[in-house]
Amino acid sequence: MASVAMMWLVGLSSLLLLLLHAPVSSAIGCFVCTSINRRNPDCEDTFNNTGKFYVEDCWASRRGRTGSFPGTQCIKMIAEDPSINYTVVVRNCVVDDGGTNSETEIGRESHCGWMRVLKYEGRRMRGCILSCDTDACNLGSKHQGALTATFSAAVAVYLLVTNVLFRSTAG
16 A cells, blocks of 8 residues: 555656646736827826736737747837827737847847837838836736646645555554
8 A cells, every 4th residue: 555655646746846847827928008199098108007908928929930929028119100190109029039139039129219210000110119028027927827736736645645644544
């Protein structure tokens, strides 16, 4: 009986170690909203992060790939075309594609101040792109799932061991 309990204990301990190293959530949490010509005031600056626009696991597309992937950075883009009085604010997440420079990786570094002309929905505009790489750019943790898995596995091992020991002493 004791050897069966030991095998179960070793097996569950191995499973626990695997769970501890498995990624629980790799997507960043970002605010996601768009405001064109100030039509969505809650998305504009000064931004009030009420949670209305917060996406806990933000996914985005990757250049040259189909589908969505876990976001790696949050961005805020502010752009305008003053010649026609057109403004846009975009808050979203992006995926770092592993490019070699920040020119091809929009979230790799902030580009603020007047930058080169950018194209947004067919319009040539000037603006600013800010990026960050933490949840909501100021809070959050990705380890809650790992803690839950660890606690659950520990309880299961405890119950199994006490049940086997109780049976071996009772019999």
